[in-house]
Amino acid sequence: MPNLKDLKNRIESVKSTRKITKAMQMVAAAKLRRAQESAEESRPYTKRFNAVMAGLAASVGGSSSAPLLLRGTGSDQTHLLVVMTSERGLCGGFNSSIAKLARLKAEELKSAGKTVKILTVGKKGRDSLKRDLGDDFVGHVDLSEVKRVGYVNAQDIAKDVLGRFDAGDFDVATIFYSEFVNVVTQIPTEQQIIPASFETVEGDSDGAVYDYEPSEEAILADLLPRGVATQIFAALLENGASEQGARMSAMDNATRNAGDMIDQLTIQYNRTRQAAITNELIEIISGAEAL
């Protein structure tokens, strides 16, 4: 039976935990709004970009003069998995679900006899994949110093990935990130970025035949590397929003659990206190009766 002082200390400690989780929840809520805004602001760019690229790819694609980034190296022996996670923990299942998806994919590829290379973005995913797949790591991008993810960060990652591609380090690149649906739902997603695949946008076939300046091939060669950066940027933003959403709901749960615990402990505390008082009374009364 814990004594009164222990109980009191427990209650105090749970209370301060609750304060922290509550604060984290509110910070996450504020950050989530910002992250969502920037995700939405980038959407028109990504959408138009993909529409144009889809058109270009459709007209040039297939021909042997198409850039390597579009038609691939012709093999799919070596895969690069770009695993994007957060730099900080305490956000529920966010990081582990991305890592899990990446791990499954890596195992699947390995059992098919392919070579797997892993580039991690964000510390948490690196930590959780290190044990099983540590030997396959080829690099890591640290974003812990970055306050707000900008296009520049995506460009840096893209440059890294493209550099490896040009050096012939891999044939296929896939990014792993979490798609933001709402505060309680984030879907871990994998998306192939090299060779590039563009979804054809429906209802966009207005039949307009474009003039290209310079040639279609030159434009495509110029835009494909930018496309990689654009897709990475979109994924980073989705990830940012997902992270804050996941943290917000995780911290909301934690705050509620702390509240429940405080209630329980308070009841126990009061019972113990009353038992002590009753005990004392009994002692006084029986002492008085003995006289």
Added chain:
Amino acid sequence: MADTMQFDLVSPERSLASLQVTAVQIPGADGDMTAMPAHAPTITTLRPGLLRVESPEGNSDYVVSGGFAEIGSEGLSVLAEKAIPVTEMTRDHLDELIEAARAAHAAAHENKTEHHSLVDDATKLLADMEALGEHINL
């Protein structure tokens, strides 16, 4: 014939402008061009330079670099990797751009045996940047 068309200027980080315009001067990769309503559908890549927008409400200029412009039947969209309104442009911004151009220039010079065109491109980029600075009086 409509005398205005829809114009959108977007960068990855934000949408800078969306309005009805009468003409837009685009710094295309093969030279400047002016797009007016009912222009033939065209896609061109951008070189770093000044994007000049003329609308019934007045003119505005943007410094853009990297990306492309799409002139379609409904209007014109410019997707630039970097886009800054000239009014917000400062000497620091320009210095940054020039610095990047210089670095590219130097890098191209080092392995010039391989690609002559790269050196030319970088030289042109640097010249473009400096001309731009003079143009907007910084």
